[in-house]
Amino acid sequence: MASCRTFNSISESASRSIERGIDLDGxxxxxxxxxSDIKKVAERMGGNSLASAINSIIVDLRDERFYLAVLGSFKRGKSTLINALLGLEVLPTGILPLTSVITRISFGKETQARVFFEDGNSIEISASELESFTTEKGNPNNEKGVTEVQVYVNNELLRQGVVLVDTPGIGSVHVQSTQNTYRFLPKIDAAIFVTGVDPPISNEEINFLSEMCQTVNKVFIVLNKMDLVDERDIPQAIAYTRSVIANFLNxxxxxxxxxxxxxxxxxFRDRDKLKLSNSGFIEFSNRLKEFLLNERGRVFVQSAIKKGIRNASDLLTLIDLQLKMLQQPINEIQEKMTWLKKEIERVNNRISELDHVIAARCEQAVKKAEAMISSHINEIVPRLLDRISNYVNSEFLKCKKKDLVPRIEKFITESVEQxxxxxLNRLELDLQKAIQDITFSLERELEKIHTDFREEVGRIFQVQMPSYQESDFSICKSRVYFDEVRLFDYEGIIPLEIPYVLPKPLYIRVLLKRVSNVVTSEMDKYSGKLRYDYAYRLNEGIRLVKSEIIARMQITLDIMRKAVESIEIMKEKAQFEKNSKFKELAELxxxxxxxxDRLNSMSVEIGAGE
Ligand SMILES: Nc1nc2c(ncn2[C@@H]2O[C@H](COP(=O)(O)OP(=O)(O)OP(=O)(O)O)[C@@H](O)[C@H]2O)c(=O)[nH]1
Ligand SMILES: [Mg+2]
Structure with missing residues (x-):
């Protein structure tokens, strides 16, 4: 295997990045x-929420895990692409929709795998056994209850924390597999979207890609199976795909x-350099390596620095507050502390008042959606029944009655889907818009409460409160993915006991009556499910956004509370004790x-390397 050309061969790019003055490990x-210096001071000061916020920055940075997922429609060649990236035929591939569970590939000294089950157990397997757990063939409808598979491969980039993720193809008849992929979207750091030219990129793929682009920061697009395209058609095929995607994503x-x-x-298998250069793979894998080695590390470290500085500034405020209070006469401090306690209470009240406003807005959005669902369903049902009736009348003479029943059932299933x-698409757009509208105003109002509070505190205690930048406060898109409400399958709805001997008009009437009852009652149940799903997703989306903002506000409130507590203890103490406390605070x-300062100059240095 020509591993020098695979993901393993990082030395070339690595030396290039060192040349450009980038020392990510350093x-x-x-x-x-x-x-960790900042965290130690936060712990000494007793700022618990600050210390734990700093700790989670440390953990994220230390155990840097970068999820690079391969996504796309079924059978576009996702698993084959991962095998090519690894230079190793480790993942099962095939001509039928195959991958059914999320498979993470990360570093291990030897190639092996672990399967995780719904009951919490896991077992170790060899790579050759993967097919019996990760594929529709070896594990139909996931009857073995597999939740995820972890594959370990000895590979340089994986060793550096990159986790490759193979996902089930979207859009196959295996609905569960598509849902597994959707659920994984929010965890992805960068993605490779695999499509092809035959058949050309579909509407569903474009929609999926555009959804992905809203959640994932970096997306590479791979036009796979180019070996199947006639050489003369290649430029046109590429131009077509590029323009369709570019137009849609604007x-x-x-x-x-x-x-x-x-x-x-x-x-790789045949060690055939010519074949490799004809494959178009080198350009892609080089670009990917460059991205993973340079941009990924830069993005990670920069974001940790930014978060670190923000928390450290809050810590400085906590120290400054205590220093200020130590210098002030006791009666003045007491007054300010009484003010502060009231102010904290007022902030908490303002936040809970907002809860009611948000609940009312959600209720309004749900009511609007309900009206829309009902009016659509009421419109659909008669139209559906008409279509079915026309179909039954026209097909009746064309085939035997026994063949007629499954054909009608198939027709109903397809018509309902159409x-x-x-x-469903309208509702989805509507839901995203409602969440955006509500969270946008929620964000603004919480931000205002927070800023007002910080300004007031700064004024009363005469300290410089670090100001939040808008980008620090605004929410990273919290998108909520849940199971799509399943469309039903009408197989078996027409009872075979309708006697075939009945004369045609009577047979058709009995059959249509039966179909009409089933379709009406199923559509009714269906609209109930849609309503429930809409309300649930809306509320869950809002809850996520809110908890994220509240967690940030909590840090400010905690700082103030802590300052008050420690000064309350200090005010009883003798002057010399106050002096030594003063010295200690100044040192911290x-x-x-x-x-x-160290973080700031690091940030400038990293920025200069860009
Ligand atoms: N000719 C050709 N066939 C390919 C290429 N890449 C993959 N295939 C074939 O396409 C079929 C599907 O490949 P997979 O890698 O299993 O596709 P997948 O996207 O992982 O499929 P799912 O897991 O079902 O979503 C297999 O028979 C592969 O051998 C390619 O570049 N050219
Ligand atoms: Mg696959």
């Missing part, structure tokens, strides 16, 4: 040092790579300030 270490900066994963994989799908302040 920065990461320095950043971790600064953060962007000119697409990273699109036409290639053949299969050729690449074969070339009629209901546009409503200097060490935090120094850590912030």
């Amino acid at each position: 920065w990461k270490g320095a950043c971790l040092d600064a953060l 962007t000119n900066s697409l990273e699109l790579y036409p290639l053949s994963s299969k050729l690449a994989l074969l070339s 009629e209901v799908r546009p409503i 302040r200097a060490s935090v300030k120094e850590a912030i």
